Amino acid sequence: MTTRVLLVDDEPLVRVGLSMVLEAQDDLTVVGQAADGVEAVALTRELRPDVVVMDVRMPGVDGVEATRRIVAEDLPARVLVLTTFDLDEYAFAALRAGASGFLPKNAEPGELLRAVRAVARGDAVVSPRVTRRLLDTVAHRLPAGTPPDPRVASLTAREREVLQAVARGESNAEIAAALVLSELTVKTHVARVLGKLGLRDRTQAAVFAHRQGLV
Incomplete structure (x- = not known):
């Protein structure tokens, strides 16, 4: 079964690079590309991808808000967000918005492929390098009592x-x-x-x- 992927990033070269990595796999296909959050939500409705690979830092409607809208509409797609840094406010916000996980943009191609496949299976994904650090930080941010x-x-x-x-x-x-x-x-x-x-x-x-x- 082929996993349908939508790519969302405001940088065309990034989208091209991601597409090349994903399209080289027999079980993955890129069904569309979006340059901002508004287009991402619209294409998710139209194309019904299995996975949305979403940059979180974009002008206008960013990846966090786009993720929130996709989840709120109960669309079948699951969102994997890409961040510039391992741990930042955008990553936490994206997880709170309903993203299934995140990877840093400097992740190896193999990490990206494993993450997309895992998200498509319904698993959550956080970069292996930062999983425990993320959860420790989340714990410290939770309200007491x-x-x-x-x-x-x-x-x-x-x-x-x-x-x-x-x-x-x-x-x-x-x-x-x-x-x-x-x-x-x-x-x-x-x-x-x-x-x-x-x-x-x-x-x-x-x-x-x-x-x-x-x-």
């Missing part, structure tokens, strides 16, 4: 362990090794956790766990 969420009580002991591991930025392979489980079993647990908590992806799960003081 958040009341307990009753949904936590619906989790089994194992699901709670998996949620805590996700919140620490661990991959399925790392969780499987630590809990002596298969990766498939871990993936099943993660899916159940997301379903019970009504969360979109691993990034939201990590923030939820930090907010609830589970890690």
Whole structure:
């Protein structure tokens, strides 16, 4: 099955470079390109891509607001944002707006390909180099005294362990090794956790766990 990708960046050369990397893959195809947030939302409605690769810093309607509009309209596309720096206000804002993850613009082509495929599968993506730093920083920014969420009580002991591991930025392979489980079993647990908590992806799960003081 081919994953349909929409590219959004105000720099034509960046769009061309991204397109060359993606189009070289048999399972990925670029269905459109946009130069700003307004065009990004319009093309997402029209072309129905699976993944939108979105620059966050653009004049006018930036990638954060465009992501917010795409998510608010419940369009099927999932958003992967590209940032100039590993950790900045735009990255946090994009995640809060509903992006499925982000990568720095200087990521290797292989990282970009893995990220697009992961997002298309419904996984959250944060650059491997900064996952734990991101989650630590998110934790420090959360308001203190958040009341307990009753949904936590619906989790089994194992699901709670998996949620805590996700919140620490661990991959399925790392969780499987630590809990002596298969990766498939871990993936099943993660899916159940997301379903019970009504969360979109691993990034939201990590923030939820930090907010609830589970890690």
